Amino acid sequence: MNKRTIKEIILGLVCISLSYSGYAQKDNVHQRSSEYQAPVDPLVKAKLEDWRDQKFGILIHWGIYSVPGIIESWSICSEDWIERDSTIAYNDYKKWYWNLEKVFNPVNFDPDQWAEAAESAGMKYLVFTTKHHDGFNMFDTQQTDYKITAGPFKNHPKANVTKHIFEAFRKKDFMIGAYFSKPDWHSQYYWWDKYATPNRNNNYDINRYPWRWNKFKEFTFNQLNELMTDYGSIDVLWLDGGWVRPKETVNDEVRAWGAPIPEWSQDIDMDKIAAMAREAQPGIIFADRTVHGPYENYQTPERKIPDEKLEDPWESCLPLGDNWGYVPNDNFKTSEEVIHNLVEVVAKGGNMLLGIGPESDGTFPLDAVAVLEEIGEWLEKSGEAIYSTRTLGYYKDGTTYFTQKEGKKYAIVLVKKEKEAPKMVSWKGNLPKKGSKLTLLETGEVLKWQIKNNEVIVNLPSDYEQVTPALAFSFN
Structure with a gap:
């Protein structure tokens, strides 16, 4: 990469981050499906009960979007709720965004510091974004070169960041969850350059081009196989992008959520994926978000707490700030707000997954760490009323x-x-x-x-x- 290219990317970072630093994904949220199918595998049932005991987890969104400090992935999606700099053509914006890989170099990355901060907060399990919708891989996949181990960070001894994050949190006895986006907007098997990309869905007719979709299914299976076999013990496979689903699961409830739905089925063969994953990781929990059925072992309401107590396993996903990833000057919740949310979630039968985004250099924002420490101080003294508890009829x-x-x-x-x-x-x-x-x-x-x-x-x-x-x- 020549000096001019680097200069252009950095200039773009300055201009566009100024436009997006205050933008948060507040309206595009995952709903909670009302149907629930309990698992029957005794190993899954046992691990699910263990997971329910943990109560408090950390969700870490980290990727190239942390460089300019903007919303994760969604700014390259062309939907009405997305705002971008109107002076930049859409295709030019996507090229700029995807080229952020060339300057993503987290030289201060220290996964042990992350695990220490989470432990000090009283957290008990981790969900880390191995890949978000933009398709940039935070692990050393062999299916594409669009990954952190192919950029400027590739020669760092901890370049395969997912591996080292999982190891650091395991040393603290955390349950380990791998977030993985089913859609991949960087893949030509999902967003094909032959056509425009009008929304979050794949942009070609799968019935007309079945070969291309089969290649995407193969690509997805191979990536998940890598995660399931090369990254140690994993307790939860947290699959995001619920619009990638068999068409027969699209019911009136899903239609009412208002997200665009294509005419074809975006089926990636979860039966095959699950068989592979549970052979490699016996008892692993699946969180195939909003796709009711055998692979949504717990439900994941996002940015909200259900109004009433729920009997089925669930997890409320709440960001510490307004954003999931790092955005400068984000509006962090106070420790009091987080503790109040945690108490309400647990009393209603759920777990709480608190979202934090590290900065592009690989460090947690100091303001976030301070809030985590205050939460941990309360849980150290009063956590007996939280951990491993269950609900009461009158809650x-x-x-x-x-x-x-x-x-x-x-x-x-x-x-x-x-x-x-x-x-x-x-x-x-x-x-x-x-x-x-x-x-x-x-x-x-x-x-x-x-x-x-x-x-x-x-x-x-x-x-x-x-x-x-x-x-x-x-x-x-």
Whole structure:
């Protein structure tokens, strides 16, 4: 690559990142399918219960989009909700975007620092984007040269970043999830240059060109086979891009979501993929997002928490900021907001997957790390009421949420920032039994309580001055 090319790319980065630095993917979200088919494989069922015990995970979006600090992948998709610089022709923009591989060089990449930050936050499992919709591979695939191990980072000892990220998090006893995008907008087998690319779907008639789609199926299978066989033990295969699905699974519910639906079937043969994956990784959980059936082992509502408790396994995917990937000056949630979200999710029966985007040099934003540390401080003291718990029939009373585990019940009272710590708290429902010890998990103190008019009133210690996002109590 000559100096002029590098200069042009960097100039483009400056101009376009200024246009996109405040843009977030707020409206294009994955819905939650209402149908659920429970797995029957006993190994999958056992791993799914283990996953449900973890409660709190980290979702890491990292790729070439972190260089200009813009929305991941979607800016190269031509749909009405996408905004781009109107002075740049669409095809020129796509070329600029895909050429970001030439300057993506994360020289400060330290996966152990990532794992340390996640552990300090009290997180228990990882989902890492091995490939997003733009088709840039964050692992050393042999199916294409569009990958991090073919660019300026290729000679780094940790160039195969997925391998080293998985290893770093395994050392912290995290469950490991591999995010993989089913659509691949860089592949000529998905977005063919013969035609325009009007939306997120493949841009040619599969019925007319079955050979080309079969090549895409082969390409996808081979990439997933690499991930399943060359990257150690993997617990979750997290498949994004739910519009890549058999046509028979497109029902009225899917149509109502409003995403463009082609006339042909984008079937990639999940039966074959699943057989291969579960031979290599016995018991692996599939999260084939929104494609109800045997390979959506848990559901993944995105950017929202369900209104009511759900009995089936689910995971609420929430970004720490407005964006999944790194965007400068992103609007991060406070630790209080995240903890309140986590408590609500767990009380309603779900796990929470918190999204964080590393910067292009390979480091976590310092502001994000600070929030993670504060979350971890609360979980270190009160996590007993979160981890490995299950729901109660009566799971909420106002801003108090309830969980249970091993014969104990827990009440978690959400607290807003105040000038003074509360002197007492109260709730209705799930009342302690007569003679029960009621313990404040934060301090380990057994507190005095009484019941009046079917409401428990708990007196906090007279010297209690801590202002915490939530007060967690255990009782029988």
